Amino acid sequence: xxxxxxxxxHLRYFTAVAEALNFTKAAARLKIAQPALSRxxxxxxxxIGVDLLKRSPRGVTLTAEGKLFLEEARDTLKRVExxxxxxxxxxxxxxxxxxxGYAPSPSLExxxxxxxxxxxxxxSVKVVLHDLAGDELxxxxxxxxxxxxxxxxxxxxxxxxxxxxxxxxxxxxxxxPAGHPLSKLKTVTVERLAEEALxxxxxxxxxxxxxxxxxxxxxxxxxxxxxxxxxxxxxxxTEIEIGKGVxxxxxxxxxxxxxxxxxxRLSNCQEFHRVGIARSIKGDVTPAGERFCEIxxxxxxxxxxxxxxPGSV
Amino acid sequence: xxxxxxxxxHLRYFTAVAEALNFTKAAARLKIAQPALSRxxxxxxxxIGVDLLKRSPRGVTLTAEGKLFLEEARDTLKRVExxxxxxxxxxxxxxxxxxxGYAPSPSLExxxxxxxxxxxxxxSVKVVLHDLAGDELxxxxxxxxxxxxxxxxxxxxxxxxxxxxxxxxxxxxxxxPAGHPLSKLKTVTVERLAEEALxxxxxxxxxxxxxxxxxxxxxxxxxxxxxxxxxxxxxxxTEIEIGKGVxxxxxxxxxxxxxxxxxxRLSNCQEFHRVGIARSIKGDVTPAGERFCEIxxxxxxxxxxxxxxPGSV
DNA sequence: GCGCAGCCATGCTTTTAAAGCATGATGAAC
DNA sequence: GTTCATCATGCTTTAAAAGCATGGCTGCGC
Numbered sequence: 312x313x314x315x316x317x318x319x320x321h322l323r324y325f326t327a328v329a330e331a332l333n334f335t336k337a338a339a340r341l342k343i344a345q346p347a348l349s350r351x352x353x354x355x356x357x358x359i360g361v362d363l364l365k366r367s368p369r370g371v372t373l374t375a376e377g378k379l380f381l382e383e384a385r386d387t388l389k390r391v392e393x394x395x396x397x398x399x400x401x402x403x404x405x406x407x408x409x410x411x412g413y414a415p416s417p418s419l420e421x422x423x424x425x426x427x428x429x430x431x432x433x434x435s436v437k438v439v440l441h442d443l444a445g446d447e448l449x450x451x452x453x454x455x456x457x458x459x460x461x462x463x464x465x466x467x468x469x470x471x472x473x474x475x476x477x478x479x480x481x482x483x484x485x486x487x488p489a490g491h492p493l494s495k496l497k498t499v500t501v502e503r504l505a506e507e508a509l510x511x512x513x514x515x516x517x518x519x520x521x522x523x524x525x526x527x528x529x530x531x532x533x534x535x536x537x538x539x540x541x542x543x544x545x546x547x548x549t550e551i552e553i554g555k556g557v558x559x560x561x562x563x564x565x566x567x568x569x570x571x572x573x574x575x576r577l578s579n580c581q582e583f584h585r586v587g588i589a590r591s592i593k594g595d596v597t598p599a600g601e602r603f604c605e606i607x608x609x610x611x612x613x614x615x616x617x618x619x620x621p622g623s624v
Numbered sequence: 625x626x627x628x629x630x631x632x633x634h635l636r637y638f639t640a641v642a643e644a645l646n647f648t649k650a651a652a653r654l655k656i657a658q659p660a661l662s663r664x665x666x667x668x669x670x671x672i673g674v675d676l677l678k679r680s681p682r683g684v685t686l687t688a689e690g691k692l693f694l695e696e697a698r699d700t701l702k703r704v705e706x707x708x709x710x711x712x713x714x715x716x717x718x719x720x721x722x723x724x725g726y727a728p729s730p731s732l733e734x735x736x737x738x739x740x741x742x743x744x745x746x747x748s749v750k751v752v753l754h755d756l757a758g759d760e761l762x763x764x765x766x767x768x769x770x771x772x773x774x775x776x777x778x779x780x781x782x783x784x785x786x787x788x789x790x791x792x793x794x795x796x797x798x799x800x801p802a803g804h805p806l807s808k809l810k811t812v813t814v815e816r817l818a819e820e821a822l823x824x825x826x827x828x829x830x831x832x833x834x835x836x837x838x839x840x841x842x843x844x845x846x847x848x849x850x851x852x853x854x855x856x857x858x859x860x861x862t863e864i865e866i867g868k869g870v871x872x873x874x875x876x877x878x879x880x881x882x883x884x885x886x887x888x889r890l891s892n893c894q895e896f897h898r899v900g901i902a903r904s905i906k907g908d909v910t911p912a913g914e915r916f917c918e919i920x921x922x923x924x925x926x927x928x929x930x931x932x933x934p935g936s937v
Numbered sequence: 938g939c940g941c942a943g944c945c946a947t948g949c950t951t952t953t954a955a956a957g958c959a960t961g962a963t964g965a966a967c
Numbered sequence: 968g969t970t971c972a973t974c975a976t977g978c979t980t981t982a983a984a985a986g987c988a989t990g991g992c993t994g995c996g997c
């Protein structure tokens with residue numbers, strides 16, 4: 312109520328007068344007539360109830376109150392200007408916060424180059440990365456705590472309400488310890504693998520693994536026996552290393568896992584490890600998120616990988 | 625140019641809509657018609673060039689940009705309001721900074737109670753105290769680094785351009801070590817003191833001391849021999865203690881110095897140690913400074929001291 | 938499925954207030 | 968004392984915000 316008709320105009324005008332220390336010159340700079348300026352500044356002083364300027368026939372001087380108010384007015388004006396710039400930057404995808412989930416090994420080829428390109432394109436966006444297991448990613452996308460995720464295509468159930476955009480596909484390999492019988496073969500057939508014991512991921516955290524398994528080995532038929540379920544990549548490697556069984560992994564896994572294991576191509580398999588962008592169908596897509604996706608697509612196309620791309624099956 | 629006709633009104637209106645999530649209700653709360661509100665918010669969005677709200681026939685929702693701008697708008701409005709309050713507080717003497725100089729012993733009775741009363745009356749004023757020698761006070765007042773000082777009445781030369789308001793006057797005493805011949809007398813006459821060696825202050829820093837000396841002992845006549853000049857109270861006490869001479873000090877000095885010395889009243893002396901407020905004649909007197917002076921006067925009147933007050937000579 | 942209610946936008950008018958113009962008052966400098 | 972620059976005041980013009988009436992959209996309930 313008390314200052315309800317103070318406007319930024321008053322601050323702009325007062326600031327101009329305080330800088331010029333002269334109404335006439337300030338009015339010229341503002342491109343308005345001097346009496347209009349005088350009146351607006353008077354209105355401001357009336358509103359505050361304090362004299363901000365001492366008028367004299369040779370110009371004006373600031374009172375102590377005027378000095379204080381000048382600082383505040385400048386600060387406020389700058390703040391408003393910055394607010395507008397921020398909002399515009401946000402709209403252009405160059406400001407804000409971006410919550411990105413990712414599955415570490417599958418995103419190995421895509422995320423690091425995309426992050427560095429994005430950092431160059433939008434340095435004011437704060438990217439928050441979340442290294443999560445498959446189903447933690449889908450739930451994060453659903454509840455909105457993640458805006459997008461770079462991950463393996465989710466299973467139908469957990470992927471409901473999400474859209475998935477495939478960027479890369481990788482053929483499957485069988486991982487085994489050095490000296491394993493299968494290592495004598497050049498490639499392993501689906502049927503041959505069905506006879507092996509399998510070191511798998513935990514169903515709870517990696518339902519997409521079971522989607523793939525179901526797809527390669529449709530339920531009633533024979534499939535590898537699951538010897539143990541692991542909660543992550545490193546335990547998977549260890550379990551295979553100590554001979555609990557073989558692993559069914561994608562090409563990209565090899566690069567992530569290093570040389571502790573031996574790999575053989577799963578030869579007659581039409582299924583691929585599909586890696587791409589997952590997003591909630593109805594979630595707000597921020598411009599920053601959109602921009603990040605564009606960069607991911609570009610990185611994916613221009614990538615130096617030898618692996619097949621979506622179109623080249 | 626780009627946001628030169630954005631006004632606080634736009635921020636107020638947008639904030640109201642963002643809070644009500646409904647133009648109609650927000651308009652009612654603002655006591656304006658709904659179309660006026662719609663148009664102002666539209667103007668704001670046009671100005672920024674970004675959609676802040678998503679309209680639907682059942683209300684509005686904030687876009688991500690809208691959320692960001694809402695925070696900024698609230699912040700700006702609060703800032704403006706605070707600025708006005710600060711300026712008003714400054715005008716009332718309840719805000720700002722107050723540079724006060726003081727001479728430690730003479731202000732002993734006045735300053736501590738005044739400071740605590742002022743602190744209670746104007747807690748937001750930052751009081752900066754400067755413990756300085758006599759002539760440092762006067763120069764500080766002249767150059768504007770001090771707004772006021774509680775001190776002994778300055779000499780004519782150094783006090784030019786300053787106004788002095790006497791608050792208290794104290795009779796003079798002769799300070800001497802225990803066992804000094806003068807200590808056998810009940811009081812010391814001016815003539816008797818003229819025969820003694822005097823431990824004085826440095827002329828450079830304490831010209832008012834010499835003003836007083838000249839007043840008690842007008843120049844051509846006899847006066848105490850100055851044995852040594854000291855740069856402060858503690859060295860004065862020490863020099864007297866070790867027998868270099870006696871000191872000419874005021875009643876208030878005793879309380880500051882404690883019981884290391886013995887004091888005898890200077891009996892037939894019309895001169896007093898005058899303590900009060902010194903200010904620059906043309907300097908800006910801030911309301912806080914004015915207020916502090918009022919409190920000083922009140923403290924001085926209501927003080928419990930046994931010393932004479934200005935009127936009661 | 939259709940009408941109704943709630944909500945927001947648009948077109949036009951009215952009202953408010955800012956801007957402009959002419960002039961007057963003031964005090965410092967010459 | 969005159970002059971000049973500077974700010975204030977009175978009145979008019981202009982611009983913009985507010986108001987009013989209305990129309991269109993959409994979701995909900997009958």
